[in-house]
Amino acid sequence: MNIYDVAELAGVSIATVSRVLNDSPSVAEKTKQRVRQVMEEHSYVPSGFSRGLGMNAMKTIGLICPDAADDYMAKAVACLEHSLRDYGYDCILCCSGYAYEDCQIAVSALLRRRVDALVLIGSVYAADDPDSERVNYIRDAAKQTPVFLINGYVRGDGVYCAVCDDYGASYSATRELLASGRRKILFLTDVNTVSTNLKRKGCEDALAEAGLTLQGDLNVGLSNQINQTRDYLLRLQGLDVDGIFAANDALAVGALKYAKRRGLAVPEDLCIIGYNNSELSVCCDPELSTIDGRESRLCQIAIDSIKLCLCGRPAGGKVSAKGCLVRRGTTDF
Amino acid sequence: MNIYDVAELAGVSIATVSRVLNDSPSVAEKTKQRVRQVMEEHSYVPSGFSRGLGMNAMKTIGLICPDAADDYMAKAVACLEHSLRDYGYDCILCCSGYAYEDCQIAVSALLRRRVDALVLIGSVYAADDPDSERVNYIRDAAKQTPVFLINGYVRGDGVYCAVCDDYGASYSATRELLASGRRKILFLTDVNTVSTNLKRKGCEDALAEAGLTLQGDLNVGLSNQINQTRDYLLRLQGLDVDGIFAANDALAVGALKYAKRRGLAVPEDLCIIGYNNSELSVCCDPELSTIDGRESRLCQIAIDSIKLCLCGRPAGGKVSAKGCLVRRGTTDF
Numbered sequence: 001m002n003i004y005d006v007a008e009l010a011g012v013s014i015a016t017v018s019r020v021l022n023d024s025p026s027v028a029e030k031t032k033q034r035v036r037q038v039m040e041e042h043s044y045v046p047s048g049f050s051r052g053l054g055m056n057a058m059k060t061i062g063l064i065c066p067d068a069a070d071d072y073m074a075k076a077v078a079c080l081e082h083s084l085r086d087y088g089y090d091c092i093l094c095c096s097g098y099a100y101e102d103c104q105i106a107v108s109a110l111l112r113r114r115v116d117a118l119v120l121i122g123s124v125y126a127a128d129d130p131d132s133e134r135v136n137y138i139r140d141a142a143k144q145t146p147v148f149l150i151n152g153y154v155r156g157d158g159v160y161c162a163v164c165d166d167y168g169a170s171y172s173a174t175r176e177l178l179a180s181g182r183r184k185i186l187f188l189t190d191v192n193t194v195s196t197n198l199k200r201k202g203c204e205d206a207l208a209e210a211g212l213t214l215q216g217d218l219n220v221g222l223s224n225q226i227n228q229t230r231d232y233l234l235r236l237q238g239l240d241v242d243g244i245f246a247a248n249d250a251l252a253v254g255a256l257k258y259a260k261r262r263g264l265a266v267p268e269d270l271c272i273i274g275y276n277n278s279e280l281s282v283c284c285d286p287e288l289s290t291i292d293g294r295e296s297r298l299c300q301i302a303i304d305s306i307k308l309c310l311c312g313r314p315a316g317g318k319v320s321a322k323g324c325l326v327r328r329g330t331t332d333f
Numbered sequence: 334m335n336i337y338d339v340a341e342l343a344g345v346s347i348a349t350v351s352r353v354l355n356d357s358p359s360v361a362e363k364t365k366q367r368v369r370q371v372m373e374e375h376s377y378v379p380s381g382f383s384r385g386l387g388m389n390a391m392k393t394i395g396l397i398c399p400d401a402a403d404d405y406m407a408k409a410v411a412c413l414e415h416s417l418r419d420y421g422y423d424c425i426l427c428c429s430g431y432a433y434e435d436c437q438i439a440v441s442a443l444l445r446r447r448v449d450a451l452v453l454i455g456s457v458y459a460a461d462d463p464d465s466e467r468v469n470y471i472r473d474a475a476k477q478t479p480v481f482l483i484n485g486y487v488r489g490d491g492v493y494c495a496v497c498d499d500y501g502a503s504y505s506a507t508r509e510l511l512a513s514g515r516r517k518i519l520f521l522t523d524v525n526t527v528s529t530n531l532k533r534k535g536c537e538d539a540l541a542e543a544g545l546t547l548q549g550d551l552n553v554g555l556s557n558q559i560n561q562t563r564d565y566l567l568r569l570q571g572l573d574v575d576g577i578f579a580a581n582d583a584l585a586v587g588a589l590k591y592a593k594r595r596g597l598a599v600p601e602d603l604c605i606i607g608y609n610n611s612e613l614s615v616c617c618d619p620e621l622s623t624i625d626g627r628e629s630r631l632c633q634i635a636i637d638s639i640k641l642c643l644c645g646r647p648a649g650g651k652v653s654a655k656g657c658l659v660r661r662g663t664t665d666f
């Protein structure tokens with residue numbers, strides 16, 4: 001017994017059967033009764049697939065992130081999947097990588113699946129300017145299905161954004177670094193995204209107010225892990241800094257390992273600040289001071305926003321959460 | 334122009350249109366030509382959804398793991414999704430949690446989506462005995478769609494398993510611990526899975542050969558993180574061990590932090606061995622000796638096996654990879 005048999009026996013189309021399964025108001029009550037009677041008489045068990053047949057889509061949400069193995073993104077994926085499944089939606093996951101073209105391909109691949117919503121995790125999907133033409137592919141996608149960004153801001157109809165104030169958090173942390181007497185600050189990153197740019201700008205603006213500039217701005221590259229970051233820094237000739245601001249915790253731990261090799265006391269000789277407040281930050285010794293990017297808050301904002309949107313009450317364009325410094329052993333303020 | 338219009342204009346069912354889109358051999362060449370002509374004349378662009386309409390399923394693989402935020406599982410999810418997408422399949426992700434009933438619910442939820450294959454990541458989906466009735470739900474699932482297990486073994490038709498020899502790896506590592514003179518070994522875990530049981534058994538059997546038993550067998554619970562593990566150990570009265578074998582790296586880092594608080598020299602007073610060779614193992618100081626569970630190898634075995642299966646040449650029931658100890662600073666052998 002499949003949906004085709006039900007349709008034939010009830011004398012309706014399979015799309016109508018599907019609409020009955022979804023209790024769509026567009027089907028007459030009498031027709032619904034007839035179809036349901038056929039189902040009952042033949043003990044028909046509908047598949048998720050048959051539920052979706054007559055609708056625009058099965059209940060499915062597309063989750064896109066650059067790399068689901070990344071600690072930050074893995075947490076967001078797990079949190080979103082859990083809440084959305086509770087809400088009755090399956091999640092199709094797509095790891096796009098960081099390249100602009102691959103991000104576009106990922107979005108169109110999931111649009112072809114007629115997902116009920118798209119969630120993009122990470123600022124790589126945004127542009128420095130929320131009105132930039134570079135993110136027209138996001139605005140175009142939002143014409144077909146609502147789009148939710150986690151830590152990225154794109155202005156457009158049907159685009160909903162939950163962002164951490166990376167600029168403000170970095171600005172404040174750098175002000176504290178300066179107040180503690182540090183002057184020679186290195187900025188360390190592994191990928192250039194909108195979020196990285198905001199962190200760097202927060203740092204630079206705080207320094208500029210004190211008449212200073214960054215002592216260095218290094219990108220160690222995505223393929224470099226903790227010990228590669230340490231070695232990268234060790235290879236630099238004449239690196240002389242008293243503060244390192246790292247765009248994520250793995251980089252910061254690499255910086256800490258560099259300091260140990262160089263015989264620098266942390267935090268006395270060198271303060272180190274990471275970003276994301278990940279599990280890594282409590283593995284090292286001393287534990288890492290790191291900015292909490294409020295990831296779980298951003299996910300919650302997105303989930304609330306998705307639920308409102310899917311029941312026809314879209315709300316908000318951009319909602320911000322405030323990042324904050326978690327003080328541990330690699331700073332002394 | 335949608336699939337219904339194409340069907341009407343070509344005088345066929347939508348299922349036939351879908352079969353033409355998939356170039357199914359069950360449609361006559363003449364019919365195919367007629368349908369394709371209609372599509373061309375009306376510039377019809379098929380959606381992934383319409384491709385799936387007449388088939389058992391769209392090209393979709395279900396990925397199930399207990400927790401996508403867990404480092405081990407996140408890596409497997411990312412690796413599988415990447416390779417399967419390259420191969421033309423979308424992945425629906427489902428995080429089941431660890432409870433037996435929830436694992437069953439996750440499997441049936443994805444079966445309802447008529448996935449082309451199911452991949453279950455983690456030994457929580459297996460049973461200590463591969464013939465156990467407890468895993469009949471896996472065997473039942475395999476009657477509908479092929480099932481691939483990553484680090485779990487269930488015997489059954491259509492069930493394909495890639496496993497790490499957790500027993501052997503733990504046995505060998507414990508033998509080395511004993512050869513280095515350690516006698517009082519603590520086993521530390523946070524969840525009881527088949528894999529945990531194999532690790533414990535490997536440890537116990539090596540000890541038994543030396544006429545010894547475990548000094549302790551502690552489960553700190555899943556909700557406990559690194560510092561909670563440290564505190565858990567600190568609270569124990571009279572804990573006197575010279576070797577800790579931890580079922581994952583986070584637990585091992587917790588043990589290392591316990592040792593530091595207690596003023597124990599690592600590895601001289603206390604050897605610590607973790608499991609998974611995760612990023613955490615190079616964050617701590619000294620770096621963690623840990624067993625590499627050959628996760629990426631297991632994923633590759635599963636991917637190869639899925640590809641063979643999906644093109645009609647299923648191979649293998651169970652394929653094993655050998656785990657190995659990665660020697661770093663928390664051991665001296």
